[in-house]
Amino acid sequence: MxxxxxxxxxxxxxxxxxxxxxxxxxxxxxxxxxxxxxxxxxxxxxxxxxxxxxxxxxxxxxxxxxxxxxxxxxxxxxxxxxxxxxxxxxxxxxxxxxxxxxxxxxxxxxxxxxxxxxxxxHLPVPEATVEQIVQGSRRSVERVPAVIADTSEDLLSAGGGRLERKVRFMCTDVWPTLYSVLTLQSQQPLAIWRLSKDSALHLLPAHTPMGRGIRRFHQCVTLYYSHEHVLEEALAVLETGVAFLQAVEQWYEGYQAAR
CATH class of the missing domain: 3.30.460 (Beta Polymerase; domain 2)
Structure with missing residues (x-):
């Protein structure tokens, strides 16, 4: 069944x-x-x-x-x-x-x-259209400044597993943002979302700010979750996540200006 x-x-x-x-x-x-x-x-x-x-x-x-x-x-x-x-x-x-x-x-x-x-x-609704995927990707990238601001503010609180949750939320912000950037850069947005994280992140050239940022973020996330949680490793996840998002923010300004 x-x-x-x-x-x-x-x-x-x-x-x-x-x-x-x-x-x-x-x-x-x-x-x-x-x-x-x-x-x-x-x-x-x-x-x-x-x-x-x-x-x-x-x-x-x-x-x-x-x-x-x-x-x-x-x-x-x-x-x-x-x-x-x-x-x-x-x-x-x-x-x-x-x-x-x-x-x-x-x-x-x-x-x-x-x-x-x-x-x-069976699936009882229509699959997403290319237009819907592109629109959703724009909305995701346009949320980036708010995510960056919230990350800084959230670090003023402590206890009750708040830091662990913030690390998790950073993952749920960064990975969709990666796919959204690649969608806006691509002529084949449907193909982008079929990729695993490992494959998707390598589509950003390693020498670019976004490429460096997403690779470092992936490394820090993998290390953080590989053993008992460590404060400095949690902060490294947030720091590298924000660095990637800041690079996305800068890229999107140029993307918008070129349209």
Whole structure:
């Protein structure tokens, strides 16, 4: 029933177990279970990368604003909590439905062709168009100044795992920004998003500020997550992430001026 064969070997048992839990609770309303990201494309960073699911559900099971009833989400969480996601950091899933007509749902676009795999069922929405991908990439790059500012401000607080979360959030900002830059530079944006992180980062020449920045960031992230977290290594992730984002900001100014 569940086809995990296209996934990287490390992800197969975890993805299968998680998908079985989703189906246990949602099968009557489940249209499709999609998986994407490094669990499929490869290039995952042990201890850092997550396993990304999208759950496409019939609208009849959802609340008016598009979410599952809290009691059902809690039941799913009890079962998911029994899983060990290692070598991935955690399991992440989002509920989507072609039947929910909220303002938020209207802004969502389908997945990019050949960047996802249906573990179960079928995809009930259109795939993203080239225009949607390019527009999303511009929005991602235009968020860069806010990410840089937030990083500095967030370092004024401490405790409660805040620094660890900030490192994780930096990853979720930097990698989409990399793909967004490459999308704006490319004549084939669909092909860009099919690449693993390792392949994508090498498309930026090593002698350029963005190329140097993303390589150094990747090195620092890999080191940080390779053992028990160390303060200076966490700060190095943030420093190199900001350096890359600053290089992107400078590049985008020139890109905009040339258009």
């Amino acid at each position: 569940l086809d995990v064969s296209p996934l990287v070997p490390e992800a197969r048992p975890i993805a299968s177990a998680a998908a079985q839990i989703y189906l246990k609770h949602l099968e009557a309303a489940c249209i499709g279970i999609l998986i994407h990201g490094s669990a499929l494309k490869g290039g995952f960073i042990p201890g850092c990368s997550d396993i990304d699911f999208q759950l496409y559900l019939d609208g009849s099971i959802l609340e008016a604003s598009g979410q599952l009833p809290l009691s059902l989400s809690m039941a799913i969480q009890r079962d998911l909590a029994t899983l060990d996601p290692a070598p991935f950091q955690y399991i992440q899933a989002y509920v989507k439905s072609p039947h929910v007509k909220t303002a938020r749902a209207a802004q969502l676009v389908g997945p990019i062709a050949d960047t996802y795999h249906m573990l179960y069922g």
